[in-house]
Amino acid sequence: MRRTLLESLTRRPATEPAPVPDAADLAALAQAVDGAARRRLGRSLAIRQVDAGSCNGCELEIHALNNPYYDLERFGLHFVASPRHADVLLVTGPVTRNMREALERTWHATPEPKWVVAAGDCAATGGLFATSYACHGAVDTILPVALRIAGCPPTPTALLKGLLALLQG
Amino acid sequence: MSLLIPLLDAGTQAPQHHPWPRAELDREAWTRLTLHLAGGELDLLGLWGEPDRVHMAVRAPETGEIAAFTLLCPVGTFPSVGLAHPPAIRLERSIQDLFGLTAEGAEDTRHWLDHGAWPTGTPLGTPSAPPAHAYVFLPVHGDNLHEIPVGPVHAGIIEPGHFRFTADGETVVRLEQRLGYTHKGTEGLMQGATLDHAGRLAGRVSGDATVAYAAGFARAAEAALGLTPPPRAVWLRALMGEIERIANHIGDFGAICNDASFAIMLAHCSMLRERLLRAADACFGHRLMMDRVVPGGVATDIAPAGVAALHALLPDFRERLDQLVDLYDSTASLLDRTVTTGFVKPEYVRRFAAGGHVGRASGRNFDCRKTPGYAPYDALHFEVPVLEEGDVNARVWIRIHEMRTSLGLLNQLLDGLPSGPVRAELPAGHGEGLSLTESFRGDVLIWLRLRDGRVERCHLRDPSWFQWPLLETAVFGNIVADFPLCNKSFNCSYSGADL
Numbered sequence: 001m002r003r004t005l006l007e008s009l010t011r012r013p014a015t016e017p018a019p020v021p022d023a024a025d026l027a028a029l030a031q032a033v034d035g036a037a038r039r040r041l042g043r044s045l046a047i048r049q050v051d052a053g054s055c056n057g058c059e060l061e062i063h064a065l066n067n068p069y070y071d072l073e074r075f076g077l078h079f080v081a082s083p084r085h086a087d088v089l090l091v092t093g094p095v096t097r098n099m100r101e102a103l104e105r106t107w108h109a110t111p112e113p114k115w116v117v118a119a120g121d122c123a124a125t126g127g128l129f130a131t132s133y134a135c136h137g138a139v140d141t142i143l144p145v146a147l148r149i150a151g152c153p154p155t156p157t158a159l160l161k162g163l164l165a166l167l168q169g
Numbered sequence: 170m171s172l173l174i175p176l177l178d179a180g181t182q183a184p185q186h187h188p189w190p191r192a193e194l195d196r197e198a199w200t201r202l203t204l205h206l207a208g209g210e211l212d213l214l215g216l217w218g219e220p221d222r223v224h225m226a227v228r229a230p231e232t233g234e235i236a237a238f239t240l241l242c243p244v245g246t247f248p249s250v251g252l253a254h255p256p257a258i259r260l261e262r263s264i265q266d267l268f269g270l271t272a273e274g275a276e277d278t279r280h281w282l283d284h285g286a287w288p289t290g291t292p293l294g295t296p297s298a299p300p301a302h303a304y305v306f307l308p309v310h311g312d313n314l315h316e317i318p319v320g321p322v323h324a325g326i327i328e329p330g331h332f333r334f335t336a337d338g339e340t341v342v343r344l345e346q347r348l349g350y351t352h353k354g355t356e357g358l359m360q361g362a363t364l365d366h367a368g369r370l371a372g373r374v375s376g377d378a379t380v381a382y383a384a385g386f387a388r389a390a391e392a393a394l395g396l397t398p399p400p401r402a403v404w405l406r407a408l409m410g411e412i413e414r415i416a417n418h419i420g421d422f423g424a425i426c427n428d429a430s431f432a433i434m435l436a437h438c439s440m441l442r443e444r445l446l447r448a449a450d451a452c453f454g455h456r457l458m459m460d461r462v463v464p465g466g467v468a469t470d471i472a473p474a475g476v477a478a479l480h481a482l483l484p485d486f487r488e489r490l491d492q493l494v495d496l497y498d499s500t501a502s503l504l505d506r507t508v509t510t511g512f513v514k515p516e517y518v519r520r521f522a523a524g525g526h527v528g529r530a531s532g533r534n535f536d537c538r539k540t541p542g543y544a545p546y547d548a549l550h551f552e553v554p555v556l557e558e559g560d561v562n563a564r565v566w567i568r569i570h571e572m573r574t575s576l577g578l579l580n581q582l583l584d585g586l587p588s589g590p591v592r593a594e595l596p597a598g599h600g601e602g603l604s605l606t607e608s609f610r611g612d613v614l615i616w617l618r619l620r621d622g623r624v625e626r627c628h629l630r631d632p633s634w635f636q637w638p639l640l641e642t643a644v645f646g647n648i649v650a651d652f653p654l655c656n657k658s659f660n661c662s663y664s665g666a667d668l
Contacts, residue, residue, distance in 0.1 A: 004433065004496055014440055049326045053351040055664045056328050057376025057457055063326055063420075064446070067439035081324035097286035098350045099329055102321045128370055133292045134354035153376065155456060 014068040018075065019157050021165035041087060041113070044076035045167060048086035048110065052103045053096030053135065057153040058120040062090065064156040077163055083109040088166065091143070094122040094129035095136040107143055115146035115166065119159060124148040172210055173227070173234045176202060180238065186601040187392040191224070191237035199240045200248050202227070207253035212522035213635075214605070215614045216250060216257050217628040218264035220294045223247050224628075226603065226614060228522070233540050237603060237616065242270050249275040256521045256635055267356070268294035279304065282349040282667065293357055309335040309343050317649065321350045328663035332652075339648045344641045351667040359627040364390055364464045364595060367624045371615070372459050374629050375665030380406070380413040381608030382629065383462035385615040388543065389627075390464040393602030393619045394595060400587040402466030403544045408582045409449070409458045409467075410607075411575040416445050417609040418568040418575075419490070421660050425565055426497065428653040429506040437493055441486060448482050451475040466592030479583060487576050494569055507562040511643040511655030515559060521635040524611025526567040527659055531559035537605040537612045549581050561658040571609075597622030608632065610662060631665030 049062055065072040072078065080086050083106045095103060107116070118139040121127040126137030139145050149162040180192030194202065205211045206227065214226035214235070226237045240247050249272035251258035261272040262281035269291035271278075280300050289296035309316075314335050321329035329350040335343040355374055359367045371386035372379040384406045391398055423438025446456040452475025453461045461468050497503060517523075518531040528535060536553040538546040554570035556563040601618045611632030618625045640659050644652055 001496055001500065004437070004492065050322055051326075051328050051351070053353055053664075054328070055351075055353075055373040055376035055379075056662065057373070057379065057459065059326055059328065060377060060420075060457065064439070064443060067443050068436055069440065069443050079326060083322075093351065094353060096351055096353055098282075098284045098352055099321065100286065102329065102350070106322050128366075128373060129353045129355075129358065132354035132358050133287055133289070134352050134357070152373075152459060153457065 015071045015074065016069050018164065019161045021161045021168060042076075043167060044078075045088050045163070046078060046080045046086045047088045047090050047163070048080055048083045048106065049090045049092070050103055050106050052091050052093040052099045052123065052139065053129075054093035054120065054122060058092035058123075061153045061156050061159060062092070062119065065159055070156050070160055072160070072163075075164060075167065077167070083107075084111065086110050087114060088163075089114065089116045089143075090119050091116055091139045092120050092123050094126050094132070095139055095142055096134055097136060098134070100136060100142060103142060116143045117147045117149065117162060117166065118145045119149045119162070120154055121150060121152045124150055127152065171232060171234060172205060172229050173236045176238065177236055183239075183601060185393070185599060186237065186603070187395070189235040189237065189603055191239060191601065191603075193239045193241065196240065196248060199238065202238055203248065203250045203253050206250065206257075209520065213250070213254060213256050214522070214612075215616065215628065215630040216260040216264070217616070217630070218268040218270050218293075219626055220268055223264060223270060224616065225250065226616065230535075235541060235603075235605075245269060246271045246273050248273050251275055251277075254520075256638070259638070260634065267291065269297060270294070282352045284349060292354065293360075304347065306333050306345055306347070311337070311342070313337060314342065330663050334649060334652070336649055339650070341644045341647055341649055341652065344644050344652075346637060346641060348637065348663060349667050351664045353664075353668065355629070355668045356627060359624050362624050364619075364622060364624065367627060368463050369460055371627075371629060372462075374668065375608075375610075375631055375662040376457065376459075377417055377662065378413065378608035378610060378613065378665065379457055379459045380409045380462055381606050381613050382615075383460070384410060385604045385606035385613045386617070386627075386629075387462055387464045387466075388604035388606060389602035389615045389617050390595070390619065391602070392604060393600035393617060394598050395600070396465065396593060396595060398466045398593055399590045400545070401470075401589045402591045402593075404582055404586050405467045405471060405591060406462050407545050407549075408471070408579065408586075409453065409461060411578045411582065412445060412449050412452075413458065414609040415486075415572050415575045415579075416442050416449070417660075418572045419445070421657065422493070422497075422565060422568055422572075425507070425561065425654060425657045426503060428657050429503055431500065431503045434493060434497065437489070441489060444482055445486065448475065448478040451478040463592070465595045466590070468592070470591045471586075476583065479579065483576060483579060487573070490569075490572060490576075497565070504562065506651070506654060507565060507658075508560060510561045510647060510651050511564075511658055513559045513639050513643045515557065517639055517642055518559070521639055523635045523639055524607075524632045525609070525636070526564045526571070526611075527636045527639060528611065529553070529555050530563035530567045532557045535612070536607055538607045541605065543604075543606070545582075548585070549578055551578055561654050564658040595622070610660065610665075611636065629668065631662050631668075633661035633663075633666040636661050637666060
């Protein structure tokens with residue numbers, strides 16, 4: 001224990017510089033997040049992740065945002081356990097019909113102002129599952145979506161860029 | 170003495186089923202088969218449906234023989250397997266939901282995958298009306314008991330599922346799971362799909378095991394078509410598979426410790442995981458190596474920069490892992506949470522033929538890389554760790570041993586990588602194939618039937634099917650606060666079992 005701690009104290013931090021959000025993301029967000037709401041939020045966003053039927057690939061990369069390389073919390077972004085504490089729902093998966101009710105109830109439990117980020121190709125477009133009897137497809141068929149982050153799964157860098165756009169846009 | 174040969178002889182053998190035989194049985198022989206399962210002479214590998222028949226894959230643990238059996242269901246029913254052999258119960262409930270085939274005499278006939286939200290019931294059979302009534306949990310009787318419903322949306326970043334706990338004070342006296350929330354209709358989407366498209370779907374049954382699934386699908390398709398992929402491709406698949414195994418195990422190691430509030434381990438393990446995923450990206454152009462294994466071989470050869478990245482990472486990974494293992498093993502407050510917690514009886518593991526760390530931590534010595542074995546593992550040296558204790562600590566240690574084994578395998582694979590092409594052209598033929606592939610979680614079974622180079626029907630059985638029910642037994646008598654530890658030490662796939 002002592003060795004691990006000492007090493008951590010003497011080594012340079014693993015955390016890497018922040019990526020720069022894409023201009024396209026910022027432009028798309030301009031309408032979604034208005035100035036008044038942004039002022040109320042300050043520089044902090046509480047995120048509630050909802051798996052609406054993903055294959056769990058997106059969850060792995062969302063988890064990676066918390067590792068010391070990306071260190072999501074330094075930006076004021078943090079994951080919360082309840083939708084009642086959240087500003088943003090980070091939704092993954094092609095919204096399975098079995099998850100629709102839970103997703104809607106999570107949305108209704110989230111206080112205003114609130115935004116939905118559709119993370120990953122399934123959430124953004126329905127992906128390979130768009131035509132399935134068991135899925136609704138893209139998240140925007142069910143909820144208003146402020147931002148889409150493409151990728152199967154999106155890399156942590158892509159996720160970080162998207163979430164930073166939400167703060168800075 | 171062979172158990173399976175008389176059963177195969179009693180039926181009509183399918184002409185093009187590879188590499189193991191499949192025979193069509195009559196009802197009497199099917200029932201005999203279920204009794205062998207109930208008697209522990211056979212392990213159930215899978216039970217799945219088609220609109221007019223059910224199939225079962227079994228393995229004789231004594232001899233290692235594997236075979237598939239089929240029963241035609243002209244009136245839409247079949248003698249229940251689950252009645253005598255409980256591991257089949259959820260599979261039968263799923264067959265009922267997807268195909269409308271009923272298990273005769275089954276005690277639990279509640280829906281499993283169908284939550285009443287699909288446009289029609291029995292979507293892969295003859296469409297019917299969706300179930301109208303609400304799901305009923307099994308009743309629990311007793312003084313001073315209270316219920317704790319959890320999910321499907323959980324507090325952490327995990328997949329959705331519902332857990333219904335019954336607790337006596339702090340102690341869990343019963344857990345009932347309700348899953349199916351992530352059912353995506355994957356097997357339905359596979360019907361009629363090209364091999365490439367179906368392979369992409371297979372790689373998204375459970376994202377954390379995408380390499381194992383893609384390899385399993387490719388191996389089943391190649392068996393059906395009688396194609397042997399180029400040796401370099403087979404070795405690269407194993408290389409990807411072992412990277413995937415280590416990446417998941419190191420992530421779980423940190424996450425299990427984190428569930429005991431020992432966050433420093435999560436930080437260090439997640440850094441090792443990140444470095445490994447970056448090396449995977451350098452090798453194959455994708456951090457999780459999705460869509461890199463394809464029927465016929467692999468989609469991309471390993472990049473020279475990736476080989477260098479792996480060579481640079483592996484010695485340091487091993488050293489840091491040793492350091493973290495020392496930290497784990499010398500932190501009494503952490504061991505206090507993991508030792509004796511979440512005990513799984515060896516008897517249950519045997520009966521459910523549970524694979525992966527769940528089985529091997531409770532004394533079941535089964536790893537399909539060894540038996541029946543598949544290329545290139547027959548040319549590699551590795552041991553399969555087995556422990557008897559069956560608690561969270563044992564499942565952590567199985568992961569530690571397996572990471573060390575896989576690091577050794579990666580060195581062997583890098584050193585011995587054959588040269589040559591990495592993909593072969595697939596003939597557009599007919600045939601049926603069955604494969605068993607060892608994911609980090611246990612054995613993945615994939616069965617398919619091809620016609621004119623397209624998938625006519627494919628079934629993918631995740632190892633979690635036979636692990637989830639054991640989690641219900643593992644939490645019995647533990648405190649509610651230890652459930653996350655038990656659950657994470659299993660790390661079952663929701664998406665994999667929901668399909």
